[in-house]
Amino acid sequence: MNCKELVYLLGDYLDGSMEEHLRAELDTHIEMCESCIHFRNTYDKTRIICRQVQLNEIPEEFRERLRSFVTAKGGEYSREIEKYRRMAAEDRRKQVESLLRAFREQRLSPSLTLLFDTHRDRCEKCGAFIRTLNGGEEAKHVPLEIEEHLAEFLDALPPGEEPFRA
């Protein structure tokens, strides 16, 4: 064990998720190395003082403006709920449609391609459906159950990652 390895493993060492024998090796190194003692102390201290940093507080003026906005929009909620439901359903339908189009045209991102392939083998209904698409057929109507599964693919994507090439 050397200093470089110790620094690399320091996060696991300090949060206690490290295996016992590795920890013992690190302890042996730390006992002999003053720089590493100092490094561990200052790394740990960095972690601790950051917990005391406050997030930016919202200025009073902003808070009241945001409050009126939220109260007004929230008050409309029960009247708008049917609209929201339709919006969400419509959103999902469109997303799944463009997802399937991208699949047919082989524009899916690598992680989505992987999801599609694994899911096709695991889920009977989606499997059959996806295979008809493999034949190049245009999807006319996506059954609700399949739409739900495919929509979950999109939820599983990291924010900011594009599901497919435009």
Place this chain on the structure above:
Amino acid sequence: MHAERLLDDNILLEELRKGSSEAVEALFERFHGKIYGLAMSILKNESDAEEAAQDVFLTVFQKAHTFKGNSALYSWIYRICVNACLMRLRGKRRQETVSIEEFMPVFTEDGMHASPVGDWSKEVERKTLDKELGTVIKKFTEDLSEKYRVVFVLSDVEGLSNEETAQILGLTVPAVKSRLHRARLYLREQLSLYLREGKTA
């Protein structure tokens, strides 16, 4: 309606769906500070953060009926917030950020520290309530690219577990750990430089 009942995530959402103004108020009180703070740390601009906070509440209202309760309400809302902020960032010119590589520790060929490491950890203990130090850390954090900043804010400032941060950001736990580690190495180095120079000043 007892106000305490609204502390339960499911009841809060159920009441929200019924259009209860108390529930709207409770939702606002509980989350507006966190949402704004998180948005500020990602967007670094007050008016952008304000608009993002509005987006977040709108999305929460629009999607309240789709919340399945298989994650905690706050982590669902944080995720909406992160997404809203990233959408806003996408349309903007890239912000200037530091190159984190320049702050990574340097080793000799056989893996020893290239120069001796000083220990300022005890010194800071006496400074815990130092406002200046808080401001300095915030400034250093803001210089990080958003890739590291968001993970750092959720895990080390907000104190979420690596698993929760991973879920909110849609990252794997090892990816969260690795970004967090690098962000801490960067901050540790920045703090070392700051405290060393501070001493001589």
